[in-house]
Amino acid sequence: MSDKDLRIRIKEVAVEHFNNNGYHGTTIRNIAKDVNCSLPMIYYYFNNKKELFDEIIKKDYFDLLKRQAAHLKIDNIIDFYTRFIYELNSLSSYDKRVYRLGIKVYLSFDGDDELMEIMDKWEKTIITRHYQIIKPHLKDMDNDIVIVRTLIHLLETLIVSIIVKSRFLSEEEIREEISTVLRGCE
Amino acid sequence: MSDKDLRIRIKEVAVEHFNNNGYHGTTIRNIAKDVNCSLPMIYYYFNNKKELFDEIIKKDYFDLLKRQAAHLKIDNIIDFYTRFIYELNSLSSYDKRVYRLGIKVYLSFDGDDELMEIMDKWEKTIITRHYQIIKPHLKDMDNDIVIVRTLIHLLETLIVSIIVKSRFLSEEEIREEISTVLRGCE
DNA sequence: TTATAATATTAACGAACGTTAAATAAAGGA
DNA sequence: TCCTTTATTTAACGTTCGTTAATATTATAA
Incomplete structure (x- = not known):
């Protein structure tokens, strides 16, 4: 047709x-x-409504996350996270919708227990991965764990702003906020 | 009965x-x-299903927000925000559910356009109110606006953690993260 | 060309939904 | 006591839902 x-x-x-x-x-x-x-x-x-929903989350959403995580190179840590967030702005509208739906499931606002369990597993890998990315760039501070946790929390809100609330965030304001948390680091 | x-x-x-x-x-x-x-x-x-939903949001949710905002006294700014977030842990289970449902509507994951419009208006008052709370406690930095914006973003994620994801956050970890953003301030 | 497989449609099934009409039970004041 | 108001139930209405059976059309390969 x-x-x-x-x-x-x-x-x-x-x-x-x-x-x-x-x-x-x-x-x-x-x-x-x-x-x-x-x-x-x-x-x-x-096959049915549920499998249509599940395919979007299990296949498209996680494919998107993996694609997004894979293609960035790390040099300067502030540049890295600024680009990581900023590039969300230019996702295709389909990818944005898939991302949004994934967040909805992640926050257990939709979907079922099985999908939420998958989300929880992924979340744990995210945290450790970010920790390994950030740690070598931190001067040996005693509170490095706190900084990493705070940064991850900030990133979450920035993602929600762009993907869920459909706001455009400029590269500058993203960099400013990330720098505020990483202030004092290399 | x-x-x-x-x-x-x-x-x-x-x-x-x-x-x-x-x-x-x-x-x-x-x-x-x-x-x-x-x-x-x-x-x-x-009267009907929609009015039942609307009463929870329009009445209970906004009452809760106002109650929460009203009863705190400001002395030290880090103490203030630490308590502000920490006390979310001890909301009644009904209030937590109302809060969660409100966030769901706020993120336009549920509800209708009318409710979302009410949310948007409230959000704007929140931002300016927080700005007035924080500003006098900041040493005159050129980037004070960025710090306020970053703090508000951090607060949002902490609220989501406690209310939406049902996690308990200790007073210490809340204080650590808030201090990370307000580092260098009084 | 013709048989076979892939793609599409019309029509309908039973179940569950929001909502309401009508009737009953309980409570409270005269 | 009786009467009026409040509280509650049983039963049913029309509609829409997810899903499927049966059938038609189109493409493909022999």
């Missing part, structure tokens, strides 16, 4: 609906209407 | 269901079942 693969278009519309109306507020009929296909076509490509 | 006012018990159960399952995932029947009353009793005390 269209040039774009129907399966992909279904997911694009689905992630928008799940974001705007939540899992229970999203109906297969409304997705089909916006995709401009008949209702059973959703069931042709996805 | 019970010693506690039925209307209050309905709201207690409702806020739990709205939190766990979202607005659309919550059903009047399930609320009635957990309250142990018949279904139409919900409609005896509340």
Whole structure:
């Protein structure tokens, strides 16, 4: 019917609906209407509503996180985190929606227990990974653990600002806030 | 039927269901079942599902925010914010659920446009109020605006940790992180 | 060209939803 | 006591939901 693969278009519309109306507020009929296909076509490509939701989180969301974490090189630590956050601004609108939906599940505002458990596991790897990134760049302070924890907390809010609240953050204001926490470090 | 006012018990159960399952995932029947009353009793005390949801946000949530903001005295600025966050730990479970639901609406993960607009207005008063609290305690630094913004961002994440993720944060770790951002200030 | 597989649609199923009408029970003042 | 108000229930309404059966169309390969 269209040039774009129907399966992909279904997911694009689905992630928008799940974001705007939540899992229970999203109906297969409304997705089909916006995709401009008949209702059973959703069931042709996805077994049921839940598997459609799960594929977006389990596949697309975690793929996005891995992609995002992989492609950055570390030289200056402030530059590193500034770019890490700043580049969220220029994610595709599909990726932003997937990210937003993932955060929603992460905060257990949507999804089920199984998905939340997966999120918890990932969160733990994030913390240790960031710790290994930051630690060598800190002068041996006695409170380095606190600085790392504070930075991670700041990063979380910046991510929420861009992804969840759809705000644009300039490279400068990101750098300023990260520098405030890392003040005194290399 | 019970010693506690039925209307209050309905709201207690409702806020739990709205939190766990979202607005659309919550059903009047399930609320009635957990309250142990018949279904139409919900409609005896509340006009409809939406007004039940709205009362929790418009009344209980904003009452909670005002209560929380009003009762603290400012002496030392780090003490002030440490207590401000730490006392979230000891909110009643009902207040915590109301707070969580409010954050859900604030992040536009639930609720409707009208409620989000109310949230946006409140957010703006929060920022200027915090600015006035902090500013006199800052030595005249050229980057005081950045520090205030960074602190507010940190506070947001701490609130989310306690209220949304249901984590307990000790007074010490709260103070450490706030001090990290306010490092160098009185 | 024709058989087979992939893609799509129409129509309908039972279940669950929000909501309400009508009737009953309990409470409180006259 | 009786009457009026408040509190509560049973039963049902119309609608929408997720899902599927049955059928049609289109593409593909022999």
